[in-house]
Structures are given as structure tokens and as C-alpha cells.
Amino acid sequence: MIQELKDNYGHLFENNLLNEINQVGTFKEVPEGAVMINIGEYVKSMPLLISGAIKILREDNDGDELLLYFLEKGDTCAMTLTCCLGQKKSEIKAVAETDAKLMMIPIQKMEEWSGKYKSWRNFVFESYHNRLNEMLETIDSIAFLKMDERLLKYLIEKARVSEDGTIRNTHQEIAYDLHTSRVVISRLLKKLENLGKIELHRNYVTLLKI
Amino acid sequence: MIQELKDNYGHLFENNLLNEINQVGTFKEVPEGAVMINIGEYVKSMPLLISGAIKILREDNDGDELLLYFLEKGDTCAMTLTCCLGQKKSEIKAVAETDAKLMMIPIQKMEEWSGKYKSWRNFVFESYHNRLNEMLETIDSIAFLKMDERLLKYLIEKARVSEDGTIRNTHQEIAYDLHTSRVVISRLLKKLENLGKIELHRNYVTLLKI
DNA sequence: AAATTAATGTAACCCTTGTTACACAAATTA
DNA sequence: TAATTTGTGTAACAAGGGTTACATTAATTT
Numbered sequence: 001m002i003q004e005l006k007d008n009y010g011h012l013f014e015n016n017l018l019n020e021i022n023q024v025g026t027f028k029e030v031p032e033g034a035v036m037i038n039i040g041e042y043v044k045s046m047p048l049l050i051s052g053a054i055k056i057l058r059e060d061n062d063g064d065e066l067l068l069y070f071l072e073k074g075d076t077c078a079m080t081l082t083c084c085l086g087q088k089k090s091e092i093k094a095v096a097e098t099d100a101k102l103m104m105i106p107i108q109k110m111e112e113w114s115g116k117y118k119s120w121r122n123f124v125f126e127s128y129h130n131r132l133n134e135m136l137e138t139i140d141s142i143a144f145l146k147m148d149e150r151l152l153k154y155l156i157e158k159a160r161v162s163e164d165g166t167i168r169n170t171h172q173e174i175a176y177d178l179h180t181s182r183v184v185i186s187r188l189l190k191k192l193e194n195l196g197k198i199e200l201h202r203n204y205v206t207l208l209k210i
Numbered sequence: 211m212i213q214e215l216k217d218n219y220g221h222l223f224e225n226n227l228l229n230e231i232n233q234v235g236t237f238k239e240v241p242e243g244a245v246m247i248n249i250g251e252y253v254k255s256m257p258l259l260i261s262g263a264i265k266i267l268r269e270d271n272d273g274d275e276l277l278l279y280f281l282e283k284g285d286t287c288a289m290t291l292t293c294c295l296g297q298k299k300s301e302i303k304a305v306a307e308t309d310a311k312l313m314m315i316p317i318q319k320m321e322e323w324s325g326k327y328k329s330w331r332n333f334v335f336e337s338y339h340n341r342l343n344e345m346l347e348t349i350d351s352i353a354f355l356k357m358d359e360r361l362l363k364y365l366i367e368k369a370r371v372s373e374d375g376t377i378r379n380t381h382q383e384i385a386y387d388l389h390t391s392r393v394v395i396s397r398l399l400k401k402l403e404n405l406g407k408i409e410l411h412r413n414y415v416t417l418l419k420i
Numbered sequence: 421a422a423a424t425t426a427a428t429g430t431a432a433c434c435c436t437t438g439t440t441a442c443a444c445a446a447a448t449t450a
Numbered sequence: 451t452a453a454t455t456t457g458t459g460t461a462a463c464a465a466g467g468g469t470t471a472c473a474t475t476a477a478t479t480t
Binding site for chain 1: 466467476
């Protein structure tokens with residue numbers, strides 16, 4: 001049994017299911033920055049995230065991007081779930097935000113386990129629920145917040161999922177995630193620095209404790 | 211057996227399940243405009259929509275609203291699903307867009323049926339998938355479109371779910387759904403009228419065929 | 421070290437959207 | 451019918467944020 005599987009999913013799944021996952025799943029490591037799936041691609045297996053963080057993005061026809069949310073350990077991709085079941089194309093893009101470890105589950109098992117294990121069903125439902133709530137959070141941000149508030153919220157999220165609490169990105173990269181321009185981000189970051197909320201450096205930003 | 215249940219869900223569910231739904235479900239009619247659930251309320255049963263349309267809204271702390279999507283016949287509310295299972299509060303507000311007919315399912319049955327009927331599981335998964343996609347559509351609109359494009363898209367959606375293809379709303383009501391101001395909507399509607407896309411009247415708008 | 425590339429700072433400008441104010445018309449109520 | 455309320459049209463202005471342009475500084479390459 002892979003120890004990290006037990007550590008992260010032991011409280012969720014009964015032993016029989018854990019053993020099955022351990023048997024049929026494939027352990028996988030992905031390096032930071034790796035594109036794990038693109039819009040329009042078919043999904044072949046379902047990931048259970050063991051460590052690290054995955055960035056989920058939406059893209060429009062012009063290739064403009066928007067960050068939707070991050071997945072962390074114990075999470076799975078809700079999109080993948082029905083993509084697998086219905087053989088549908090992915091509607092989102094997934095990129096490793098940090099180095100990450102995953103357990104990949106073959107799609108045939110999902111349907112089988114849904115009938116067999118109550119804990120699996122609950123996990124799947126819970127995942128959907130979490131993802132829907134994260135989408136609502138995203139909608140709240142873009143619909144109700146101004147760009148400076150969105151930026152601060154983004155920096156806090158980014159710092160949370162990063163290893164050391166710093167945001168190791170250029171202004172341009174931040175601008176892509178928030179679907180705005182580099183100049184706007186530079187302007188607002190400077191404003192946040194003047195307010196004493198952050199510290200700016202070349203290639204990274206640090207959040208200051210309040 | 212309620213005929214409309216068979217008509218709308220007969221192709222989805224096996225007969226045993228249909229009969230159970232018919233037995234334990236409560237038939238319910240709601241008039242246009244009725245608030246079916248508010249943010250923060252607990253959900254007691256799960257609705258299967260038989261006819262009419264339901265408007266799903268998000269609200270921020272100041273009471274500002276934003277239309278997320280419409281539910282139509284054959285749909286259910288994905289939010290409700292895990293709200294029921296996890297005894298969680300609703301994150302959204304639901305208002306009858308037109309007169310609607312529903313079958314209300316007691317929450318205990320949901321868990322039971324998830325283990326018992328494959329068609330029920332598939333329906334639930336499919337619902338989640340559809341709702342996630344509708345949320346993505348909403349995000350696309352507010353993130354990538356300008357207000358005039360969002361407005362036109364909104365009018366087309368509204369016309370689709372309405373009885374007679376007209377949008378029976380005041381400019382103020384449209385403004386609430388799109389989370390903007392009445393003046394902005396009046397301005398853009400007038401622009402769309404000048405482009406020959408719509409016809410403006412007091413209290414309603416008609417879409418012109420292209 | 422010099423040249424080049426990448427990241428950031430900042431000014432000036434413009435467009436979209438939001439706000440305020442008010443006129444006018446249609447519907448409703450007195 | 452007169453008075454009031456509700457819905458719409460429009461002008462003028464403000465603010466947020468997107469764009470272009472260019473300077474400056476740090477890192478990388480030659």
C-alpha cells in the first residue's frame with residue numbers, strides 16, 4: 001500500500017476500496033508547469049491528488065485564459081468524473097501549479113465502485129459539491145469584485161497553495177490568470193505595496209502579515 | 211402514474227424507479243415569480259422539473275444578484291443534490307421563471323436510489339455535469355464578453371425559456387439579472403434595436419429573427 | 421565588459437461601464 | 451379627469467481598467 005494514499009484518503013475510503021485503488025491505480029508524479037490536460041482532449045483516467053496543487057483554467061476561443069480554482073491533496077477533478085463516464089471532451093485546462101503526486105484510476109472502475117462503495121459515491125458527490133462551490137467563488141470574484149480586490153484574493157490563494165508562501169510569478173503571468181493586462185497588474189500591485197499589504201520583487205511577490 | 215412524469219423521465223429511468231418516484235414524490239405546482247429557495251436555507255427535498263423554467267441566481271452580501279442559468283424540464287438542481295446529502299445550506303437562490311410543475315423527492319430516497327439504480331446514478335452525474343457546464347458558460351460570459359454581447363445572449367436565453375418567445379421584463383429587471391444598472395441596459399437595448407436585432411416595448415422586448 | 425533579453429514602473433490616452441439628473445410617456449390610482 | 455406611480459430615453463460626467471509607448475533595471479548571453 002502506498003503510504004501517501006492511506007494518509008490522504010484513509011479517512012474517506014474503507015480498506016477494501018483503498019486496496020482496490022492501490023491495485024488498479026497508477027502512481028504518477030508531474031513536475032511544476034506540466035500541462036496535464038487541455039480543452040478538447042479526451043480524459044482516459046481519473047486523478048486522485050496526493051500532494052501538490054493543480055491549477056484549473058478556462059480558455060476562450062482567442063486563447064485568453066482565466067483561473068478557475070486550485071485542486072489540492074484529497075481533491076479530484078469533478079470535470080474528469082463525467083468526462084470519463086460520458087466519454088466527453090474536457091472543458092478545462094489543468095496545469096501543475098507545483099510538483100504533484102497523483103493516483104490515476106482507470107475509468108471503468110469508477111462506475112463499478114459507484115455501485116459497490118458508498119464511501120466512493122459520497123466522495124464523488126462531495127467532490128462535485130466542492131467544485132461547484134469553487135466555481136461560485138470564482139463567479140463572485142469576477143462579477144462582484146473590482147480588479148484590486150480580485151488581485152489580493154488571488155495572491156492570498158496563490159500563497160496558500162505554494163510551498164513557501166511566496167508568489168513566484170511575473171506580473172505578466174498573474175495578468176494571464178486574472179484575464180487582464182500586465183500594466184494593470186503592475187499598477188495595482190504597486191498600489192497594494194504602498195498600502196503595506198505586499199512586497200514586490202523581481203519574479204516574486206510576498207504577502208505581508210496583517 | 212403521473213403522465214407528465216413518464217413523458218419527461220421515462221427515457222431516463224427504468225420502470226421500477228419511475229414507480230418509486232411516483233409513489234414517494236410529491237407533485238407540486240409553483241406560480242411564476244415564486245421564490246423557491248433562498249441562500250442560506252436548508253433543502254428538504256429534491257425537485258425534478260416537469261414543466262416550466264427555474265431561474266438560478268447568485269447573490270452577494272449587499273444583495274446584488276447575478277443570473278447563473280435556467281433549469282428546464284428534465285433538469286434537476288445539482289446544488290440541491292449535495293445540499294440534501296450533506297445537510298448543507300443552499301448557496302443559490304431559485305425563482306420560478308414561468309409557472310412550473312415539479313416532483314419533489316424526499317432526501318432519504320436519494321442515497322438509497324444511488325446504490326440501487328444505475329440510471330439514477332447516471333442521472334445525478336449527468337445533472338452535475340450539465341450544471342458545471344452551465345456555470346462555465348456563465349463564467350465565459352462575465353469574463354470574456356462585453357456587456358452588449360452578454361445582453362444579447364441573455365435575451366436569446368430568456369426568449370428560449372419563455373412561453374411565447376418574448377422577454378417580458380422591464381429594463382430594471384434585466385439589469386438585476388446581469389448585475390448592472392438600468393441606464394446601461396436601456397442604452398444597450400436601444401443600440402440593439404438600432405441594429406435591427408430587437409424591438410422595444412414597454413414591459414417587454416421581442417427578438418427579431420435574423 | 422558589452423550587448424541583449426526579460427521584468428517592471430509609469431505616463432498619457434481611450435473606451436466601456438457606472439452614476440446622477442431630469443424629461444417624458446404610459447399605466448394606475450384617487 | 452387629475453394626480454401619482456412606473457417605465458423609458460438621454461445627456462453629462464466620473465471611474466475603472468485596457469492600450470500604447472517608453473524608460474529603467476536586473477538577468478542572461480555573447
